[in-house]
Amino acid sequence: MVRRIGIALAFTLATAAPAETLYVHAGRLIDTERGAMLADRLIRVEDGRVAAVTPYTPPPAGARLIDWSGYTVLPGLIDMHVHLADTEETNNIAEPLLHSVSEIAYIGARHARETLMAGFTSVHDVGCFRAFADVALRDAINRGDVIGPRMSAVGAYITTPGGGGEVTGFAPDVQVPADMRVGVVTDAADATRKVNYLFQNGADSIKLIATGAVLAQGTEPGQQELSEDEMHAAVLVAAARGSWVTAHAHGAEGIKSAMRAGVKAIEHASLIDDEGIAMAKAKGVYLDMDIYNGDYINDVGTRDGWPADMLRKNRDTTEAQREGFRKAVKAGVKLTFGTDAGVYPHGLNARQFKYMVRFGMTPMQAIQAATVTSAALLNWSKDVGALSPGHYADMVAVANDPLVDISALEHVDHVMKGGAIVR
Structure with a gap:
């Protein structure tokens, strides 16, 4: 059974990057390298970095899944x-x-x-x-x-x-x-x-x-x-x-x-x-x-x-x-x-x-x-600024689409840094 994590994530996750593998279900994902919006993506995070980004399919049984399917997700x-x-x-x-x-x-x-x-x-x-x-x-x-x-x-x-x-x-x-x-x-x-x-x-x-x-x-x-x-x-x-x-x-x-x-x-x-x-x-x-x-x-x-x-x-x-x-x-x-x-x-x-x-x-x-x-x-392009494999799992989630209304970024709902949710 997939373990879904929403807003009430334990604070311990915010204080240190988790060593385990976790998954993020992004309803919409902004690919900043290609300048494109991708629908319904699964982001696999390992040791605080992005390991893979794929079209959404359910992660393995027992995996930790952060459900941001109702949000637009973009790099920190x-x-x-x-x-x-x-x-x-x-x-x-x-x-x-x-x-x-x-x-x-x-x-x-x-x-x-x-x-x-x-x-x-x-x-x-x-x-x-x-x-x-x-x-x-x-x-x-x-x-x-x-x-x-x-x-x-x-x-x-x-x-x-x-x-x-x-x-x-x-x-x-x-x-x-x-x-x-x-x-x-x-x-x-x-x-x-x-x-x-x-x-x-x-x-x-x-x-x-x-x-x-x-x-x-x-x-x-x-x-x-x-x-x-x-x-x-x-x-x-x-x-x-x-x-x-x-x-x-x-x-x-x-x-x-x-x-x-x-x-x-x-x-x-x-x-x-x-x-x-x-x-x-x-x-x-x-x-x-x-x-x-x-x-x-x-x-x-x-x-x-x-x-x-x-x-x-x-x-x-x-x-x-x-x-x-x-x-x-x-x-x-x-x-x-x-x-x-x-x-x-x-x-x-x-x-x-x-x-x-x-x-x-x-x-x-x-x-x-x-x-x-x-x-x-x-000089940090290998680490931040994008959500492709190898980058830190730094990401934000907002309820609305900032490509339609950029002011959506003034109201951030969730923040992850290095695979740890801080908000």
Whole structure:
């Protein structure tokens, strides 16, 4: 007799990947590699990975069967721009200084759980003010100490003194803690030293702050901060270690400078111009554009009294970024799914899907951005982003069809990570 498991699965399954074989009956399965919807599939899972996907037939007698026959099943989602190991954005520019290192650890654990429960089973955590808080969170998740997504961590921001990756906006005699300035660099040689230090202490990849930031006071999004030589030095170190570099870059010239320096991806790309889009296409550079975020900043920031210059910079970049996204889609640039979660509450990541469709993608393209394309940027294509044999059994189930209404992904019913049901 087949043992069917529904919502009331024992919590022990959620804390460690089961060694046994189990089966998932998917009523509809989105094949992200082929861009197709498959009806009535049986997914066999062995030791936390997909072993086979076949048309549905009853599994062997006594087998554990997870009955998702009433759902659309797709690979676990990937968010390429989150900030789990930090506080969420508020109207207080001193917020990063109001929390101890130990408190940030607990906050990060809560954010990780919220993200996983929303169906995002893998993330690229692109920076925290307390150096290596993201690395520690990643390791805690991998040990099973806390529940969260698979994480790629950068350790700290590589930024210029007073730049977009610094805690800013205070009186000049305020001393910022040393662990908030680990990635501050002054020249290319310093960049080489600091990037090596990040890798030595567990970073998976590197995040450069190439231009000013919307939410850092005293910086302007269109202004380049890191030099091309500094960025190239970081790229060389990462390449020597078999890793890669992404660059926060809003301004058109900073974007192009970062691409010439050899980065693999651009975060935000808010003010990208036609030349930059063509360069990204030619070089195969990924664009990771958080096109939902501007509405949240404007609405909540206005309501809660965020600093006026932040709201002004947000207005200056939001619609330009969306137009750049539309052009990049049309040009066939590689676009990942990245939200800047942490600016807005974690767990709401899927709100961006409808914006990606609104500004030029098909629902399937948006889903592929959050699965196979993001997995490729992470260099994790063999493990995540798809549900073909060999991949981790990371999957989500939703009641409605996201190819008909992409907002269905905002209401995830079930989540599996590595063969263990967590929701």
